[in-house]
Amino acid sequence: MPADNTRYLITAAKQRHELTRFKVIQAPRELDSTGAVVTFQTVAQKASVARSWLYTQSDVRAEIERLRTTARALLRAAVA
Template sequence: MPAKPGQHLAEHARQRHQQALRRAQRTLTEMNDAGETVTVALIARRAGVSRSWIYTQPELRDRIQQLQRHRADADARRETTIRATDDSLRQRLTLAHERISQLRAENQQLRDALAQAHGQLRASRLNAQDS
């Protein structure tokens, strides 16, 4: 039975579409696995497809959006962690400065008390020599 007119052309177009879809999906997976930022433009360039073609592929477009949301959520969590860490470090630094001030004051009191004790000791020795 002879092939219908255009059947070979349609088959070839279907195969090209499937190849392009596989390249785009593979590129998307590789970028995600490498921790790269996933964008339509990068996927299109690396997979050798057009950006407009990607937008016509619902499953691929949904996967890209899902990964972008996941990345944004991870970045937000990381930013919160960094902010919390910065805040806790600032708090620890403030407490350390307060403790240093307390210790300086205590050291000064001890120096003063020691100087006074030395003065009393000297005075008592002088009194003992005079007697």
């Protein structure tokens, strides 16, 4: 009977998830601080994740939408 390696797989999956979350949380902050456009596409590219996955993360989604809205308001104010 093969050894039960389930706990190692679970630990690895949790670590991978935590690293991914860290990259995804940092990406919009870095993009915003450099003046780059913050969109789901740019965040996904910067963090090397699928754009569809970003939509499933409610906190990340809210932050991207907030930064995107703020950028649009600033752009409108600069044009006016």
